[in-house]
Amino acid sequence: MLNKIVIATSNAGKLREIQHLLAPLEIEVLPQSDFNIPEADEPYFTFIENALAKARHTSLHSGLPALADDSGICVDALQGAPGVYSARFAGEPKSDARNNQKLLEVLREEKNRQAHYYCAMVLVRSPEDPQPLIAQGIWRGEILRAPRGEGGFGYDPLFLDPASGKTGAELPMEIKNSISHRGLALRDMLQQIAQLHG
Amino acid sequence: MLNKIVIATSNAGKLREIQHLLAPLEIEVLPQSDFNIPEADEPYFTFIENALAKARHTSLHSGLPALADDSGICVDALQGAPGVYSARFAGEPKSDARNNQKLLEVLREEKNRQAHYYCAMVLVRSPEDPQPLIAQGIWRGEILRAPRGEGGFGYDPLFLDPASGKTGAELPMEIKNSISHRGLALRDMLQQIAQLHG
Numbered sequence: 001m002l003n004k005i006v007i008a009t010s011n012a013g014k015l016r017e018i019q020h021l022l023a024p025l026e027i028e029v030l031p032q033s034d035f036n037i038p039e040a041d042e043p044y045f046t047f048i049e050n051a052l053a054k055a056r057h058t059s060l061h062s063g064l065p066a067l068a069d070d071s072g073i074c075v076d077a078l079q080g081a082p083g084v085y086s087a088r089f090a091g092e093p094k095s096d097a098r099n100n101q102k103l104l105e106v107l108r109e110e111k112n113r114q115a116h117y118y119c120a121m122v123l124v125r126s127p128e129d130p131q132p133l134i135a136q137g138i139w140r141g142e143i144l145r146a147p148r149g150e151g152g153f154g155y156d157p158l159f160l161d162p163a164s165g166k167t168g169a170e171l172p173m174e175i176k177n178s179i180s181h182r183g184l185a186l187r188d189m190l191q192q193i194a195q196l197h198g
Numbered sequence: 199m200l201n202k203i204v205i206a207t208s209n210a211g212k213l214r215e216i217q218h219l220l221a222p223l224e225i226e227v228l229p230q231s232d233f234n235i236p237e238a239d240e241p242y243f244t245f246i247e248n249a250l251a252k253a254r255h256t257s258l259h260s261g262l263p264a265l266a267d268d269s270g271i272c273v274d275a276l277q278g279a280p281g282v283y284s285a286r287f288a289g290e291p292k293s294d295a296r297n298n299q300k301l302l303e304v305l306r307e308e309k310n311r312q313a314h315y316y317c318a319m320v321l322v323r324s325p326e327d328p329q330p331l332i333a334q335g336i337w338r339g340e341i342l343r344a345p346r347g348e349g350g351f352g353y354d355p356l357f358l359d360p361a362s363g364k365t366g367a368e369l370p371m372e373i374k375n376s377i378s379h380r381g382l383a384l385r386d387m388l389q390q391i392a393q394l395h396g
Contacts, residue, residue: 045328048246074329083328118329130243130281131272131316134334 002193004028005123006035008058008068017177018067021190030064037061040068047072047084047120052132060127067189069121071182073155075143076114077107083118086154100147100158113142117159117168119181121189133192137184141168152176200391202226203321204233206256206266215375216265219388228262235259238266245270245282245318250330258325265387267319269380271353273341274312275305281316284352298345298356311340315357315366317379319387331390335382339366350374 005027007015019029040057042050047070054068072086082089082103090098107113116138123133139161147157149169156168161179168176177183203225205213217227238255240248245268252266270284280287280301288296305311314336321331337359345355347367354366359377366374375381 045326046250046330048250048330048332052244052246080328120332128243130278132244132246134246134318134332136332 002027002065002196004030004064006030006032006058006062006064006066008032008054008066018186021186025194032058035062045084047118050084051120051122055122055124055132056127059124065123065125067123069119069182069185071117071119073115073117077110077112096154100155103143103155103158107143115143116140117181119185121185123189133189135185135188135192137181137188139179139181200225200263200394202228202262204228204230204256204260204262204264206230206252206264216384219384223392230256233260243282245316248282249318249320253320253322253330254325257322263321263323265321267317267380267383269315269317271313271315275308275310294352298353301341301353301356305341313341314338315379317383319383321387331387333383333386333390335379335386337377337379
């Protein structure tokens with residue numbers, strides 16, 4: 001039922017991973033850079049509504065089914081902040097370094113370091129798709145007091161995965177993809193796509 | 199973290215089932231009839247957005263966390279219709295009998311009888327909850343050419359569960375709750391609530 005999907009991302013690594021995982025289903029995965037797509041608004045205060053808006057926007061401007069995700073880090077001691085504002089926590093322009101610095105500062109006196117990454121992922125077959133596929137993933141961990149590791153992106157250098165004892169920036173990409181919020185959401189989504197294909 | 203939840207339903211059976219399943223977590227489950235809650239709009243063309251709107255509406259008017267679902271039947275040969283319009287398929291006022299009759303009529307000449315029930319379930323802790331809990335359930339089956347059974351509701355008399363060979367209206371309530379779209383979504387939701395309680 002699905003032959004082609006546009007991925008609403010400009011992240012080359014994310015695109016390659018999705019292409020790899022969808023190859024067995026013979027679904028062609030196209031980057032949004034193949035199309036002339038204006039930047040999407042993300043006006044909502046929930047991940048799910050932003051992911052839905054991004055997927056619809058990409059489908060509208062490409063004329064094809066589209067997959068989008070919206071992700072962020074939710075810190076218990078901050079009542080879930082920065083959440084959907086993770087990428088802009090330290091203001092514009094977006095900067096991982098300044099965001100990490102700000103997170104360290106606001107948590108300086110805080111003993112409760114519990115946090116989780118969350119990913120909402122949506123696939124629409126058209127902008128008016130009445131039944132978008134929805135997948136989610138959660139990765140629980142702790143916010144360190146200093147960054148560790150050079151890999152990953154976002155808050156990964158501060159995000160400790162308790163099971164491995166490594167931060168998201170220390171884990172090899174393949175390991176991270178198997179346990180991360182986005183990896184879990186993507187695998188859930190792939191199962192749903194495979195069921196569509198019967 | 200959750201002590202009380204208002205359930206956005208006026209269905210006594212649904213309420214009892216949820217109360218039963220949440221009892222071990224020591225969460226008090228209140229019916230929306232305990233509050234003065236105006237009828238919610240369901241203006242969206244997706245289940246997930248309607249469920250979110252209903253949960254926020256109930257939370258707003260009760261001042262408490264609220265759980266809502268939006269469900270319907272999606273018929274392959276009708277490109278997913280009646281979908282979110284399942285309850286009003288044959289127009290107002292809502293009538294299961296007329297809806298079932300209409301479904302039989304529109305599918306009279308149709309060989310492809312594949313269909314599924316879908317349920318989107320949302321829990322918000324407040325109307326502004328930045329991270330609603332989201333659960334889904336799908337129940338796949340076939341649309342019969344004549345109704346069978348007296349139980350259930352909605353399209354159950356026409357909906358054949360292939361595994362049991364019974365319609366949703368023939369299955370005992372407890373069995374139906376263990377395999378239905380709403381039962382699956384509710385169990386998924388309960389797991390997420392239990393994780394919140396850590």
